[in-house]
Amino acid sequence: MRLFTMPSRPIERFDSSGVVVDLLPGLLGESQITVAHVAAGGTIGAHPTAHRQLLAVVSGVGQVRGEDGTVQGIGPGSLVLWDTGESHQTWATTDLVAVVVEAVGVIDLARRFPEGLDDHANVVHQA
Structure with a gap:
């Protein structure tokens, strides 16, 4: 077993505020995985994705906006x-923690991940 420390850094690009990310190792140089900590009232400012991007909410509540301008609620379990x-842009209503995956390849959501409203979380999932 080997233990490592995840490097952290604040994100201020794109008028982001209240955001710190923990960096995880990439996969074959084709993907980037981070853990985003967005303080209540903070935002990951509007910007275009460099690759396909998946945001998986671990804790907290917030909102996201996509290309069409529609704002949707997110919470734990939202993808x-x-x-x-x-x-796209992300806002945190409460302190929010999410895993962010940026990938050049295919992100397979076809079978195990239902698209749409989750009655238990009362938030909308996008896929």
């Missing part, structure tokens, strides 16, 4: 997928 080049 949000943005396509390459899609402009």
Whole structure:
């Protein structure tokens, strides 16, 4: 077994505020995985994705916006997928923790991940 420390850094690009990310190792240089900590009232500012991007909410409540401008609520268990080049933004209503995966390849959501409203979380999932 080997133990490592995840490096952390604040994110201020794109007018982001209240955001700190923990960096995880990439996969074959084709993906980037981070853990985003967004303080209540903070935002990951509007910007286009460099690759397909998946936001998986671990804790907290917030909102996301995609290319079409629609704002949707998110909470624990929400998965949000943005396509390459899609402009998007995330806001935290409460302190929010999410795993962010940026991938060049396919993100397979076909079978195990239902798209749409989750009655238990009362939030909308996008895929």
